[in-house]
Amino acid sequence: MTGPVDGPHVDRPGGFRAGRPAAGRGRSGARPERPTDRRGRGGQRSAGARGRSPDRRSVDLPRQAAYQAVAAVNRDDAYANLVLPSILRDVGLVGRDAAFATELTYGTLRHLGTLDAILTDAAGREVARIDPPVRDALRLGAYQLLHTRVPAHAAVSSTVDLVRSVGPGATGFANAVLREVTGRDAEAWVARLAPPLETDPIGHLALAYSHPQWIVRAFAEALGGDLGETTRLLIENNERPAVHLCARPGLADPVTLADEVGGAPGAFSPYAVYSGGGALGDLPALTEGRTHVQDEGSQLVAQALAVAALDGPDGRWLDLCAGPGGKSGLLGAIAAQRGARLTAVEVSEHRARLVRQATHNLPVTVLHTDGRAVGSTPKLAEGHFDRVLVDAPCTGLGSLRRRPESRWRRQPSDLPALTRLQRELLAAALRAARSGGLVAYVTCSPHVVETHVTVTEAARRCGVPVDFVDARPLLPEGMPGLGDGPTVQLWPHRHGTDAMFLAVLRRS
Structure with missing residues (x-):
């Protein structure tokens, strides 16, 4: 995203x-x-x-x-x-x-x-x-x-x-x-x-740091009730984030790109570049498709799927919710280096067009269809794919620093429909994976209902046997604050990224 x-x-x-x-x-x-x-x-x-x-x-x-x-x-x-x-x-x-x-x-x-x-x-x-x-x-x-x-x-x-x-x-x-x-x-x-911090900590933090109370409560729960860390997250959400670029592997060098934009290579992703500011619209690397704007956390979760160990064939990849194309662009570039091919699925016609633009000249086939349609067409056959990404639609609570208006538009009532869709998409992804194949479930939200609850429920109900893969070793060595596993939650205040969640499952 x-x-x-x-x-x-x-x-x-x-x-x-x-x-x-x-x-x-x-x-x-x-x-x-x-x-x-x-x-x-x-x-x-x-x-x-x-x-x-x-x-x-x-x-x-x-x-x-x-x-x-x-x-x-x-x-x-x-x-x-x-x-x-x-x-x-x-x-x-x-x-x-x-x-x-x-x-x-x-x-x-x-x-x-x-x-x-x-x-x-x-x-x-x-x-x-x-x-x-x-x-x-x-x-x-x-x-x-x-x-x-x-x-x-x-x-x-x-x-x-x-x-x-x-x-x-x-x-x-x-x-x-x-x-x-x-x-x-x-x-x-x-x-x-603001109400007193001692008697109403959620209400106090909500007014002090300009977030709706339900979002503050969700952040605190995801952070294990640590109000100090919740405060640091709220502060970070109110800071202007740096612009992150993705230097597409095989097409752009991060150090050279950093020089072009007056920025610096990213801290964690091998493809990330932090822009030095200024307008990027005329940047040749953007217009030529050698780079695209993408949060470093988004790069990391896509790369995690690509580097996970896999037994057997490894040439058929699937991005089940591809629009607008950032992760498809990165996975497509990696696939090109490894002789693989990516199928990118997007239900929205407009966003499907954006995916086609983002993956031009890459080994990517774009399907304008619903990702839940696995098994209904030969192009989305069950048990066919080696690696599957589900970047599921979500509340977007992990990118509030980039989308300031979203915190005032989202409501708790949005969750039931979204989590139902997330479970259905993840179940479809697990059906699409071959035996031994990998599925990465990703959301740009740390809300536990959209992360741990969705993954647990989908794995239990999908009808195929699955095992969790520890996602922590799939991220760069030395990256701090990754928790106890097997899933990973990235944070703006810990990692300088959007609050991306990652779970990796293997169809066993």
Whole structure:
């Protein structure tokens, strides 16, 4: 699963920084009402408030771009990594201004829960009752005040200008709320609003580090109840992650690629390169198919399947959930070196096209079909494949640092349907493997229901005999914090990767 990437993190004139992570209350779905601040002044609802763009004459371009991106995410369920680049192109932002807009966008989305809790207190009413355009502008303003080095007067005045352009009747309200926010720094606001750590540790961490409580609880459970380590994970989720590239074996050299991007070779994956920042769209190695953007953890779990010891034939590989093609691209390159061939299965037509693009000129056959269809077609015959990868659809809780909006969209109610699908896909993968063949089950989520519970249940119910293979020796020697096995859970705060889970099974 290849995640979105933030832009370069550089200081803008006047200075800004990524601030202390903070988290908080979920957003209500209540119908917006006319905002009124605690001083009794009402913000008038603007005509055409839904989707109104800021007036370029009164708002500087970086803040305008950030507002448009945040509004699209909150209004249209857009993804920041998809909408922000086009917005930056449309308004002509590059360099430091583009970096500032990126920092405002991703920072605001990461800290949204805590910002909303603070704005609720400062305004004297729930943020859900503030007109959406004004609410998004206030979120950007509060983020600048609490988590950047932008001077308070500049953050307030620029946000009021932004509100004037998207909700003209609410400028007095916005000014009053932001003045209230300036009365405390981020730590003081958390101390005021968060429940005590001693009596409600999950609630405290949720508000302090801007994650929904159910996600904090899931992380804590996966980490064995260690609240200190849970805190470190939450902090890491609120930091801007480095962009990871995969130097495809046989096609690109990691050291040479690192020089091209001004970065460095990865710490663990032999194919990983950490980008030095800046735009990668015109990188020749990307356009020529010699590399692709892929988190190092994603590379490691794919490589683990390729290096696991296997008796008998080893030429037929299967990627059962291949879109958008990152793992297929890496496995296809490895297969090319070893005389093997990969079949990549993807149920979505659009994502199947992405897999074809990602595996062009590699020994990969792409099938647009449901991975659960094993046994229904000769191309997906039972007992046919030597190595099978199941990169199962999941909540994506392991990549929240790259997808800041996901933490506010996912709900516990998503789990039953996802875990049922995961079990079905893993059972299909086990049927597809030949006797003695290997299956790697991977999720970008550490939630125990999506990891240990799914694997255990699928192995028990699949109808074929299976054994667990210890996955730890399949990862680079000396890699720390891999646990007791046989499965492996990677973590952002331990390994600098997304929180990828890996289980390897052998059909016996």
